Amino acid sequence: MKMKQKLEVTSSRPYSIFLGVGLEDLGAYLEKELGGIEHLLIVTHPRVKEHYLERLINGFSAFQCDVLVVPPGEEEKSLERLSKLTSEAVACGADRHSVVLALGGGVIGDLAGFFASVYMRGIRFVQIPTTLLAQVDSSIGGKTAVNHPSGKNLLGAFYPPLVVWTDFSTLETLPWEEVLNGLAETVKHAVLGDAALFSFLETNQQKIIDRIPEIYQELTSRSLQVKVRVVMEDEKEKGQRMLLNLGHSFGHALETEAAYQGISHGKGVSIGMIAATYLAEARGLITSAEVKRILDLVKGLGLPIQIQGKDPEILLHLMEADKKNQKGQKVLILPDKIGHALVVRDACDEEILQAWNKVIIK
Amino acid sequence: MKMKQKLEVTSSRPYSIFLGVGLEDLGAYLEKELGGIEHLLIVTHPRVKEHYLERLINGFSAFQCDVLVVPPGEEEKSLERLSKLTSEAVACGADRHSVVLALGGGVIGDLAGFFASVYMRGIRFVQIPTTLLAQVDSSIGGKTAVNHPSGKNLLGAFYPPLVVWTDFSTLETLPWEEVLNGLAETVKHAVLGDAALFSFLETNQQKIIDRIPEIYQELTSRSLQVKVRVVMEDEKEKGQRMLLNLGHSFGHALETEAAYQGISHGKGVSIGMIAATYLAEARGLITSAEVKRILDLVKGLGLPIQIQGKDPEILLHLMEADKKNQKGQKVLILPDKIGHALVVRDACDEEILQAWNKVIIK
Known part of the structure; x- marks a missing residue:
């Protein structure tokens, strides 16, 4: 049973939260609703990549797609990882018109969202939360950040996504x-x-x-x-x-x-x-x-x-x-x-x- | 002869540019116009500090003031320096209500502005341009950034200052x-x-x-x-x-x-x-x-x-x-x-x- 729901968030930049949708349907949504997107930069986690990347990418035949894999762990929410993502993004030709997709849990969402907010002074991004924590909490509200030795989430931005796309089937493999x-x-x-x-x-x-x-x-x-x-x-x-x-x-x-x-x-x-x-x-x-x-x-x-x-x-x-x-x-x-x-x-x-x-x- | 001028910039967050004002008068302006500021974090350059910090600080008796000095050079517009500023800001108790003052040229303005845009997801900042380049160009428009090995100004934010405060007498010591x-x-x-x-x-x-x-x-x-x-x-x-x-x-x-x-x-x-x-x-x-x-x-x-x-x-x-x-x-x-x-x-x-x-x- 899949029950679709749509919530509208009216912030300085309004966005929609979709619940109960399928990963494979995001491509069609982006094509229809957002237009003019040619290049997607998927930031994800090794385990999530293994289980869900294929289903997501199956819907992306209309786009050029690059995948950046971030090792597991909260310690990756760092300026060092942000810097590495930057090098990788430049190497695969990401420009101001690229869209970042955060496919994963809270670490991926916070990191990829902050990366999107500062890369070339801000490019668009989409949250695809795959953990319960990200689905109920961290993908909502537009807060992005990395940690710093002086404090958790100390450097970040208020940067709402274009859309939050929640497929509950990703919970099946969650420890x-x-x-x-x-x-x-x-x-x-x-x-x-x-x-x-x-x-x-x-x-x-x-x-x-x-x-x-x-x-x-x-x-x-x-x-x-x-x-x-x-x-x-x-x-x-x-x-x-x-x-x-x-x-x-x-x-x-x-x-x-x-x-x-x-x-x-x-x-x-x-x-x-x-x-x-x-x-x-x-x-x-x-x-x-x-x-x-x-x-x-x-x-x-x-x-x-x-x-x-x-x-x-x-x-x-x-x-x-x-x-x-x-x-x-x-x-x-x-x-x-x-x-x-x-x-x-x-x-x-x-x-x-x-x-x-x-x-x-x- | 000092001719004061005021220009209004109507961006998503409007701000004023003051030309021909004195460094020593900024404190009174902040007290009167902005209220509720207790802590100022001045980011500056060694040479600028030597020549102009005292005049600026003379107007700040109402505030707690900390000074962070950034070594000279474009190479300081980096994530590494951003990270150091973050440690220093935490150490001197900077919180969400602190205001960053960028006292210097384009490097200081870009770096301190970007720092202000991401510290605790954004705190207020003031541009005090002391070089001709900063006065005619880089302090205006709300662009902030640091460089990255993959490109100049590659990571940054559109983050307008509260106010731009331009004292032309700072040009006297400019090489x-x-x-x-x-x-x-x-x-x-x-x-x-x-x-x-x-x-x-x-x-x-x-x-x-x-x-x-x-x-x-x-x-x-x-x-x-x-x-x-x-x-x-x-x-x-x-x-x-x-x-x-x-x-x-x-x-x-x-x-x-x-x-x-x-x-x-x-x-x-x-x-x-x-x-x-x-x-x-x-x-x-x-x-x-x-x-x-x-x-x-x-x-x-x-x-x-x-x-x-x-x-x-x-x-x-x-x-x-x-x-x-x-x-x-x-x-x-x-x-x-x-x-x-x-x-x-x-x-x-x-x-x-x-x-x-x-x-x-x-």
């Missing part, structure tokens, strides 16, 4: 660990903005673990609608959009501490969201009953709520590089009930340390 | 070689878009060589008005703006061949403009009398019209990386009379080689 990364963001979207989605996840917990395709289409669609709604209200992240960073201030610190190696993004967000929830509870913002529901869902899906052997002081220090911070003051996102969150600007280091201590196993 | 870089762009602007400016330059040739300040204010103002007019018609360089690249398709090839070391940008543009003019003449687009006027003015100002010992075939090949090119076809800008130029898309390699041969001394 469970990567499914969890997407589920962490889905729970986050439910906690910060959609109580009904939260209940849906609670009710369908076992079906999610059993990887029932219909449940995934539903949760993806509902999850990204939370994001689209927030992004449309605040494209450049000056206000409400910061809510999407629930769990990320704490989570990025965990990822940075582990140099993006020891901990997945999903686990970082999961533990980070729990830390934020504990901090909200300590402030009396959220009831203990709701905290318990959040803990139960996160655990029930197999996501972590604690981590072993970290130093809270080091993690606190790493939170200083967070892009949301202002005048040296840490800006946090805290849930005040299931389905709603707040921007908090007055958290002191002591309460942040207390929250860290609740998620760290000594 | 004549660098004045020539600016004069080359001024002649280019006259040839492609302002016959009256061309006559003004012919008439005042000696005063320009004698560095009479009033003449410089006049030529700067008129020269950048050509650029502002063209840019406002075509911010993202899809059509008419390409005319500003007169001389640059040839010139960039010369600069790339010399690895940005052996030849100044001004000399590259000068010889490149002459090559384009010869090509236009060979096509019967421009009269020999007008070609002679162009040659006489360029020579009269002390700019080169020829270069020694280059291989035309190598230069032709280097022109293939030009960002204007489309579908492998070289796109050239050719003058068809003084004060007017055309985009030409059908130049064949043979006539380009002939043009190269006319400017190369064997």
